[in-house]
Amino acid sequence: MAHWLMKSEPSVWSWTQQVEAGAKGTFWNGVRNHQAKQCLMAMKKGETAFFYHSNEERAVVGIVEIIKTFYPDPTDESGKFGMVDVRAKKPFKKPAPLTAIKGETALAKMVLVTNSRLSVQPVTDEEWRIVCAMGGL
């Protein structure tokens, strides 16, 4: 099963809001980048993704689960992009900050490190395991 990482600015959509959305979850819209779109399209129901707070916080704060696969984003006028639905699965006991991720040599190839601007990205099994451990899981 594949793993992912999804970024959000906490001032726009935060982990707290994701948790409040509950088991029903919410749609993850606003992706307007083809690489990110490819990732969204590759996601399968039941797969898991890190929830990363960008900008103000810069840390992985929890895990979300994909509950609905790729479908068109009604807010995209071009009709090219789409979104998935996610629900909060598990919070990190403590956030795994970007600085810690960058300081770990085994994570040097993480997309978060090599292509910081990509908003939805794949995570390898090993990276998943290490970052979960950082988060106290």
Add this chain to the structure above:
DNA sequence: GCCAACGTTGGC
């Protein structure tokens, strides 16, 4: 708030 990195747009 600044700026580097990247993606997109548009003129040629």
Add this chain to the structure above:
DNA sequence: GCCAACGTTGGC
């Protein structure tokens, strides 16, 4: 089809 200009993202 190339590339300069511009806009956006996100780390610092």
